[in-house]
Amino acid sequence: MNQKKEAAIVGVYEYPLRKVGGKLSPLQIKAACAVEALKDAGLAWSDVDGIYDAGESGPMSGLTISEYFSVNPSVINTTNVGGSSYEFHSAQARRDIMAGKGNVALLTYGSTAHSSAFSIGTGSRGGNALDPVSNIESFSGMTLVSNYAMVANRHMYDYGTKREAMAEISVVTRYHAMRNPQAVQAMKDLEFLDIRETTIDDVLNSRLIADPLRLLECCMISDGGGAVVIASPEVARDCRKKPIWILGSGEATRYPVRDTDITCTAAVQTGPEAFDEAGISPEEIDVAMIYDSFSITVLTILEDLGFCKKGEGGDWVAGGRLRYEKVSDGPALNTDGGGLSSNHPGMRGIFLLIESVRQLRGESTSQVKEAKLAVAHGNGGMLGSRHSAGTIIMGVD
């Protein structure tokens, strides 16, 4: 194995609250998280020479964030591809560090989606945008949930996937959430009913939002934020905690044309690329942090990353295979509780990195024993039409 250990995640922080109720702005959440992530790394504002920002807190964020944080970056990257932006940022930060353009990259995220009452999933896509795609699709009233539901329906049609299989994703995610005090508090604060471990029947008896997806297969809409610090080996060696190396990455987009198989995600492109670069195979992965906007998102991405064959995800995930105790082969899934049961303020990608790091440090509330390798896979946009995929593979020394 010829792994390149040329950039490492050295600091992380997840904002602990999911309901800030008009007390904080997204920008303030970003700064609060940056402070804690830099402390976690043992670094200071003045060490930061790269800013990576998805622009969720306002326009021209490359400018505004530099000033707000009062840093003097030599790399300014404002890639926004939706929820997977932070996997893209990590891949790009690593390349920038490897190219010698910077030593300390700072990624931040802040959102008040819950307090601002965004109806992200059920609001129907806007009618006023003046781009050709919106102008030819928005008359249909496709909600975000129904977009993903079309992937689920086609997956069931093509492969005989059962609703129980998709429900399994929700069950294992909640199982992990119940062990995470922040996730439990999040569900309380967001007024979830009946906060407990769930069964497949619970999921299948929850109400339909867009057939075949049901309430317990849809992520929450929270406030929140986070920060990640990525550093060069020279800096990483002197940080407070052990470096979590970025070993491989993949970035891709996918969009509809005739004959597009919507059960296949852009992970078919990013997965092999990232695993090849890391010099490992999916079977070696201990922890899989997969963007769980909906149950079907996880099922299709697990297949496309190569954990099992296309179409066999339904059988593969059954029987608690994805629990953190690792009852059989296969990775632990979304051990923080995921977007389904812990944290989804709109762009969850940063939390996939943060929980991967916690696992590889031994700091998770659903700790996988001796976890050495993790994959974070972000999905942005809408799986059933146009979406982005970012895969990051991480490992310990």
Added chain:
Amino acid sequence: MEDESNELASRPLPRLEEMDTKYFWQETRNKRLSYQICENCSKVVFHPRAHCPGCLEGRLSWQASSGRGEIYSFSIVRQSYHPFFRGLIPYVVAWIDIDEGFRVLSNVICSDISLADVKIGSRVELEWEEHEQLCIPLFRLI
């Protein structure tokens, strides 16, 4: 305020000034579903564009579709906060593979009873919804 809420309670309509889709929507007045073919590389193009994404010598020409196809996938929307679509619940959103080789997003209109007849692979045909300046291409089961 009242005007605004009335506007929200109707179907969100496309804007006729959008450059790529202007001709498509103009043609819906004549109840024609238009798509493009490149005369150089024969690529079928949809959504409409001014350039060919298949070759660099692109010459796109407009064609009129038969308006028939089959459901590639669909979902029945049970919850929407949009003032118009909330009133339509439950309604069918679908990707439809049109016989001429392009895929469109639309609704399959049907009664609550015939919802169960909507299936992947079902044959559908156009059913135009008339508006003042254009028609909306919806579909019904054949």
